[in-house]
Structure formats: C-alpha cells, structure tokens
Amino acid sequence: xxxxxxxCAGWLLATPALLGLLVFVALPFVLAxxxxxxxxxLGSPLPLEFVGLEQFxxxxxxxxxxxxxxxxxxxxxxxxxxxxxxxxxxALLLQRRMRGRVVFRTLFFLPVVFPLSLIAVVWxxxxxxxxxxxxxxxxxxxxxxxxxARDFLRDPWLALPAIMLTSLWQGAGFQMVxxxxxxxxxxxxxxxxxxxxxxxxLQRLWYVTLPQLRNTLIFTVLVTTILAFRLFDQVQIMTRGxxxxxxxxxxxEAVQAAFTRQQVASGAAMTVVLFTVVLLITGLQRxxxxxxxxxx
Amino acid sequence: MNGRVQHAVARLLGYIxxxxxxxxxxxxxxFMVAGSLKPDARVLVEAGGLAAFLPAGASLDNYRDVFARxxxxxxLFNSLFISALIVIGGLVVNSLAGYAFARLAWRGRxxxxxxxxVVMIVPLEAIAVPLFYQVTLFGWxxxxxxxxxxxxxxxxxxxxxxxxxLGLPRELEEAARLDGAGVLRTFLMIILxxxxxxFATVAILTFLTQWGAFMWPLLVTSGEAVRPLPLxxxxxxxxxxxxxxxxxxxxxxxxxxxxxxxxxxxxxxxRGVATTGIKG
Numbered sequence: 001x002x003x004x005x006x007x008c009a010g011w012l013l014a015t016p017a018l019l020g021l022l023v024f025v026a027l028p029f030v031l032a033x034x035x036x037x038x039x040x041x042l043g044s045p046l047p048l049e050f051v052g053l054e055q056f057x058x059x060x061x062x063x064x065x066x067x068x069x070x071x072x073x074x075x076x077x078x079x080x081x082x083x084x085x086x087x088x089x090x091a092l093l094l095q096r097r098m099r100g101r102v103v104f105r106t107l108f109f110l111p112v113v114f115p116l117s118l119i120a121v122v123w124x125x126x127x128x129x130x131x132x133x134x135x136x137x138x139x140x141x142x143x144x145x146x147x148x149a150r151d152f153l154r155d156p157w158l159a160l161p162a163i164m165l166t167s168l169w170q171g172a173g174f175q176m177v178x179x180x181x182x183x184x185x186x187x188x189x190x191x192x193x194x195x196x197x198x199x200x201x202l203q204r205l206w207y208v209t210l211p212q213l214r215n216t217l218i219f220t221v222l223v224t225t226i227l228a229f230r231l232f233d234q235v236q237i238m239t240r241g242x243x244x245x246x247x248x249x250x251x252x253e254a255v256q257a258a259f260t261r262q263q264v265a266s267g268a269a270m271t272v273v274l275f276t277v278v279l280l281i282t283g284l285q286r287x288x289x290x291x292x293x294x295x296x
Numbered sequence: 297m298n299g300r301v302q303h304a305v306a307r308l309l310g311y312i313x314x315x316x317x318x319x320x321x322x323x324x325x326x327f328m329v330a331g332s333l334k335p336d337a338r339v340l341v342e343a344g345g346l347a348a349f350l351p352a353g354a355s356l357d358n359y360r361d362v363f364a365r366x367x368x369x370x371x372l373f374n375s376l377f378i379s380a381l382i383v384i385g386g387l388v389v390n391s392l393a394g395y396a397f398a399r400l401a402w403r404g405r406x407x408x409x410x411x412x413x414v415v416m417i418v419p420l421e422a423i424a425v426p427l428f429y430q431v432t433l434f435g436w437x438x439x440x441x442x443x444x445x446x447x448x449x450x451x452x453x454x455x456x457x458x459x460x461x462l463g464l465p466r467e468l469e470e471a472a473r474l475d476g477a478g479v480l481r482t483f484l485m486i487i488l489x490x491x492x493x494x495f496a497t498v499a500i501l502t503f504l505t506q507w508g509a510f511m512w513p514l515l516v517t518s519g520e521a522v523r524p525l526p527l528x529x530x531x532x533x534x535x536x537x538x539x540x541x542x543x544x545x546x547x548x549x550x551x552x553x554x555x556x557x558x559x560x561x562x563x564x565x566x567r568g569v570a571t572t573g574i575k576g
Contacts, residue, residue: 010402017393020449031426115508137344
C-alpha cells in the first residue's frame with residue numbers, strides 16, 4: 001500500500017515553500033502594481049482612490065527620478081562592458097595551466113564575499129578629499145603629478161563614476177568565476193581540431209572559445225545588468241544620491257519617496273518601473289540565448 | 297624558435313597583468329586590515345602612500361574601542377542567527393518543493409512551477425514598498441521574524457533543487473519504493489545523501505546574500521536589538537567621533553566569519569557561483 005504515491009504528497013511537500021512565495025513575493029508584487037495606480041500617501045487628507053496613470057506621469061516628469069533612470073542606464077553602459085572585458089581577460093589568463101592559478105582565483109574572488117555595506121564604507125575613505133587621500137594620491141602618481149585632488153563623492157561629475165569603480169572592483173571576480181567555469185566546460189577536442197586545422201591562438205579564441213562561451217557571456221551580462229538596476233546600498237552609504245541627484249538611482253528614489261516622503265503610491269510606481277526594466281532585460285536575454293542555440 | 301619566444305613573452309605579459317590586477321584587488325583590503333591595527337589619527341594621514349598598507353606600531357586598541365563603543369557581539373549574533381535560520385529553513389522547504397516539482401505527480405504541478413519561474417524574476421527591490429506595509433500590518437517591525445520569514449521560501453533555490461533532482465537516476469527511488477518506503481522516507485534516505493552538492497550550493501548562495509542584507513533591515517528595524525552587521529557598520533561609520541581605525545576594526549571583524557567559511561569551503565563557493573551561471 002505505501003508503495004503507491006499518494007496523490008496529495010506533492011502538494012504537501014510543496015506547500016510550505018509555495019505559501020511563502022505567495023505571501024511574501026506574489027502578494028506584495030500584486031499590491032505594488034495596484035498601489036502604483038492609486039494616490040496613497042500616508043497622512044494625506046485626500047480619500048484613497050484610483051488615479052490611473054497619474055503616478056507614472058508624475059515620476060517621469062520628476063527630474064530626480066529621470067536622473068535616476070539615466071544614472072542606472074549609464075551605470076549599465078559603463079560597468080557592464082568594462083567588467084565583462086576584465087573578467088573575460090582574467091578568466092582566459094587563469095584558464096591556462098600555470099603556477100599559482102588557484103591562489104589567483106581565490107584572491108580575485110575575495111571581494112565577492114565582502115558585504116556591500118562594508119565595501120562602501122571602506123571606499124568612502126579611499127575617496128577621501130585632499131591630496132593625502134588614497135585615490136587622489138594614486139591618480140597623482142599615475143598621472144605624474146598632473147592630477148589635482150578632488151572630493152570624489154561630493155563632485156557632481158565624479159560621484160557616480162566613483163560608485164561605478166567600487167562596483168567594478170567587487171563584481172569582476174564574481175563574473176570571472178562564472179566565465180572560468182564556462183571555459184572549462186568547452187570540450188578539449190574542439191581546440192585539438194582547430195589546432196590540426198592550423199588555427200593560431202587568436203583564431204582559436206575567436207572561432208572556438210567565444211562562440212562556445214556565448215551563452216555564459218550573455219548570462220553574466222544579464223546578471224550584471226540587473227544588479228546595476230537594483231543599485232542601492234552603495235548609494236545610500238557613500239553619497240545619499242547626491243550631490244543634487246548626481247548619483248541617485250531608481251531604488252534610492254523609490255525608498256526616498258515611499259519612506260522619507262511617505263508617498264507610497266509614487267514609490268510603488270517607481271518599483272514597478274524597476275521591475276518592468278528587469279523583465280525586459282530578462283526577456284531580451286532569453287531571446288538572444290535562444291537564437292544562439294538555434295544557430296549553433 | 298620564434299614562435300616559442302613569442303609564446304614565452306605572451307605568458308610573461310599575462311603574468312604581469314594578473315599581478316597588477318591582483319594588487320588593485322587587494323589594495324582596499326590591505327588598507328582596511330592595516331588601518332584596523334594602527335592609531336586612528338594615522339589612518340587618513342598615511343592613506344596616500346605605501347604606509348597605508350603597513351600597520352606600523354600595530355595594536356589591538358581599535359578592536360577594544362569597537363567593543364567599548366557599540367554592542368558588536370549583539371550585532372554579530374543577530375547576523376548569525378538571522379542568516380542561519382534563513383539557510384536552514386530554506387534548505388528544508390525549498391528542497392522539498394524542488395523534489396515535489398521534479399519527481400512527484402500532482403494536480404496543478406506544471407502551472408505552479410511556471411509561476412515559480414515567474415516569481416524568480418521578481419527582485420526584492422520591486423516588492424519592498426508593499427512588503428514593508430504588509431509586515432507593518434502584521435505587527436512584525438523590529439523583530440527577527442520580519443528579517444527571516446520572508447526570505448525562507450526562495451524561487452531560485454527551488455529551481456536549483458529542481459534541476460539537480462531531475463538529473464538523479466530514477467532507479468534509486470524505484471528500489472526504495474519497492475521496499476515499501478513512503479515519499480518522505482525516500483526523500484530522506486535516498487535523495488538527501490545523493491544531493492550534497494546542491495544543498496551546499498544553495499546554502500552558500502543563501503548565506504552570502506543574507507550576510508550582506510542591508511536594504512530590508514534598514515527599512516524594517518530601528519533599534520540595535522535586532523539589527524544585523526551590515527546596517528550596524530553603516531551607522532557606526534556615522535557615529536561621532538569619526539575614528540577610521542575603529543571603523544576598519546569593525547569591518548575586519550564583520551568579514552572575518554564569512555572569510556573563514558569561504559577559505560574552508562572555497563571549492564564549494566566557486567562551484568556554487570559557477571553553477572548559477574552554467575544553468576542560466
């Protein structure tokens with residue numbers, strides 16, 4: 001009798017997790033969408049009502065929010081290509097059999113285990129204003145003294161790039177480990193066949209390694225892009241979005257709206273925009289990855 | 297001959313490149329560790345030269361100051377307690393769900409699984425605002441519960457368990473079934489011992505994420521009683537007097553536990569992170 005699987009066993013095993021996802025992800029997600037179409041504001045004398053797309057009209061005409069969207073987009077455009085190239089170069093160099101390979105890999109991965117908040121605090125001091133600051137001294141050194149000391153985190157042109165560099169420092173090792181695993185999954189016969197055909201190092205890289213690595217590359221680009229749109233911790237700790245919104249992000253603005261200004265509906269609308277962007281990027285990635293599979 | 301020389305030069309250049317990147321990666325960490333050991337006043341003054349990385353006149357004074365100025369053990373306990381419960385609870389509920397989706401036949405399974413895949417895309421950031429008001433309604437603000445329960449069930453963990461269980465040979469379970477073992481017994485006696493890699497992967501990924509959790513605790517906690525380390529260091533660094541030696545000592549103590557775990561289970565960390573990529 002007990003050999004037959006009872007019909008309800010699957011339900012019973014899945015219920016705790018499904019209940020959790022329902023209450024703590026699905027429900028708030030539906031609420032976020034619903035709230036975004038209302039005028040909910042804590043302490044407001046106005047009655048709660050549906051206002052259609054009003055919140056979206058408002059946030060897209062709010063200079064702080066549009067600046068936040070632009071900043072997130074800039075972040076992606078700068079950090080994603082740089083980090084991918086750096087991680088790919090490191091992975092290719094570490095793929096070869098060489099002395100100290102494991103040590104290199106371990107140390108490059110080290111920043112990944114550091115909590116973002118700690119990294120942000122340490123980099124605040126690295127960016128200390130004045131010529132004795134670490135970053136200022138470093139730039140003066142490599143520029144042969146041509147660099148004038150700047151206050152990075154309070155400079156409208158440098159605050160966002162400063163956060164970008166911090167993220168690059170932390171994220172490259174993460175991406176490298178994924179790419180390295182992708183490289184090791186490429187069958188050795190492919191390289192042997194290419195070598196027999198007389199392909200040189202660069203040709204093997206171009207015709208074997210990169211096409212084989214394409215799905216892994218697309219995945220790491222997707223993850224880095226989504227992380228860039230979720231950017232919050234470093235902004236909160238290092239610059240509070242300033243100076244004058246120069247380093248603000250969508251999530252920072254959403255928290256400001258919903259919690260500092262009590263404009264719940266407005267904050268919800270911002271997070272709905274954030275989710276839409278994430279959804280579009282994920283959809284795009286799946287599409288590109290599928291095409292690659294069909295071509296291959 | 298020429299080719300061999302070229303090869304050797306390329307190798308050497310590669311090595312030099314790796315060493316330069318390594319120096320840049322390690323510099324902030326060395327800065328923190330050295331700074332945590334020297335007198336507060338010297339940390340900023342010496343930041344511009346090689347002295348930044350050398351703990352001349354090292355002492356543990358800063359570490360003592362941290363304990364004198366804030367309730368570090370309390371924050372450490374909070375972080376460990378919250379992360380550990382999320383990891384353990386998550387391993388239990390998500391592995392059971394992954395197994396149900398991968399191996400058992402039940403009504404509504406396929407529809408629910410596609411919903412899990414949808415939920416997987418929703419980042420915490422996208423739901424933080426309503427979730428905050430939801431837990432406020434429940435009366436959960438400023439508790440451990442509010443930092444634990446919402447993160448136990450995790451769609452991505454379910455997905456990782458699901459794909460792993462799909463790959464296990466069915467014969468294992470069939471033998472157990474013939475011997476009269478029930479579903480739960482089969483899972484515990486047969487599946488569990490054969491699935492250590494996926495449990496390790498999920499545990500490590502969950503721990504890594506939760507140990508660094510910052511935004512959610514910032515929103516839902518206010519007192520020090522239940523606040524975790526990432527939030528505590530952000531507050532500590534704004535706490536006058538600004539003493540960088542103390543801040544760095546706090547940082548070193550905060551990263552030490554996870555660093556130990558990382559160095560001991562390194563192979564699993566790397567594999568865990570790598571599998572998330574390959575499966576994508």
